[in-house]
Amino acid sequence: MNPEIINWLKNLNTDKSNPWPNEVTNQAPHKPFLLLSVIDGIEQGWIENNYIELSSELSGAFYRYWDEIMGDRNTKISIPFNHLDGEPFWTTNKKNAFLDDKLFDLLKQEKHRDHVRGILLRKYFDNETAAKLIGIGEMSGDIWEKSKELSEMVQNEFVAMHSSKGKTKTSIVERQKRGQSFSLSVKNQYRYHCAVCRSKVITPGGKVIVDGAHIIPWEVSYNDDPRNGISLCKNHHWMFDEHLYTVRPDYTILMSPILSEKGQKMDIANIANTKILLPANESYIPAEEALLYHNRKFEEFHNSL
Template sequence: MFNKALDTHIQYFLKLNRGFSKGLGYAPHKPILLLSVINLIEKGLISSNRIFITPELVLTFKEIWKKLVDTPHTENFALPFFHLRSEPFWNLVTYNGLDNLLTSSKSIKSFKTLKDNIAFAEIDKELFTLISDSLNSTIFIQALLDNYFPATKEYYFLSEHNSTQQQIEIQILNDPKEQYQSHIKELKNKLDTEEFEEEIFVRGGLFKRMIPKIYNNTCCISGMKIETSKNIQMIDACHIIPFSSSLDDTIPNGISLSPNLHRAFDRGLLTINKDYIVRISPEVKESDSVYSISQFDGFRISLPEEPKWYPSIESLTWHNQKIFIL
């Protein structure tokens, strides 16, 4: 039975509906995305048949694209994620219906539009089960490489010593704020709109992953810590100055908070002063409860091990003055 299912899905993979251009040839986007999905299933970063739009998936798409694509096609993640819906094994689950995604050309408008409207894609459960077997995943990978990338397929297996993800993580961890902001401005001038949207999504996603790790997956105010064996994050990464205003994803512009305290911080119901002491807005009126935020007034937050990762005094001062409700 499994052999028949494997053969069926291999044939689906080998007969993908792909766009064609006289100047460029057939589009490589769909097989690149499928290789990316298989890669993350192998790593355990995709653990069900639901395929979410994550920084890891976008980054993997970019890395595999760099290895395999030798034509001048535009690297665009959103196109294959959306257009794989024409294949029998890929189903899109949307928040608001497909009509909001479509332009007059029946294509998508942008990466942001895709991300804002698509909840996830679903692949056949049978296909997910097949790929989850290491032997079968190797068969799928080899079929995609042989069929679509015969001239470059050997590069797929080259290890990345300095991957895009590693480069961005080093910048988030170590760059001074001014250097990071300057780099973001350079990227905005250099990249087209789609590429820049993907870049900011990836960087924001890595920031959200890294801040809780820096704080030992613990809320720096309440001490709440929840860990699971699954890839589920219960502690939020909170920008002190929003990225839209600061262009700053560096560690000192972040703190780790439980979701309720994150919301209170963003809305100015609490702040943290230059001595890392929590202050609660006098506008907060609440009953005495184990869930109250007033109980943390006067608390000193937990800080990372490395002083260079302490919350920026400049950023905290901005929050004290611009956001905190007195």
């Protein structure tokens, strides 16, 4: 590999003045984490050229590494994204950056990509932490690949109820991968907005306000088809699961009469009977069969009161 590029990677300008732990070789790990995230993006296909956007995918990858290794220590992805501008292979332009052509061409090739990843892991992390980071990268790749597989389901006829065969004895890790893959495939289609209130919030730490919520619960349907999903903020996800509202097949919101009872403190006038936000790609619009299932459960719940 080009000695100049190796020199770039081994001599990142990192902060060593703060009390950084031994796990990150007593220096700020921001830049190595961001470069590992860029490598993941190229490997997984959501970075297709050397024009690097400060995207939700890049933020998600960065904060997965950060949270696992640095715990509750706060940071912002903008710190390395902008500070990398001082390195010879990175040019920042507001919320976008350009990666050096030579380095990008190397990262497109698996053997060189693994070499670059190895340089970063050996130079900026101790052995135990490097092993953890490899595992995080592999899990991230698995989640991304699984989310792409789920997205391919929208090309076929919607089937509400799937077989439970082989789906109840998976490991905790596999269940986490499945859940995160589904959530990712749904939230991406709504651009991280809540379908009910249109809220979109991403914290400086990369946390988002929305979940990828199942319409027919997975425990009932075993169905991770994105059309069995809807992007909802934490409040509206809980309310949906508790049958405090439902979404009709024409995508309008039917609120529970419970919310109009005396003593309740929620303004529902601005969402009652309005249409939910739908994905721009019509292939991902919630399936009528799934919505009708939730409508029935909504009705059964209120009839039982």
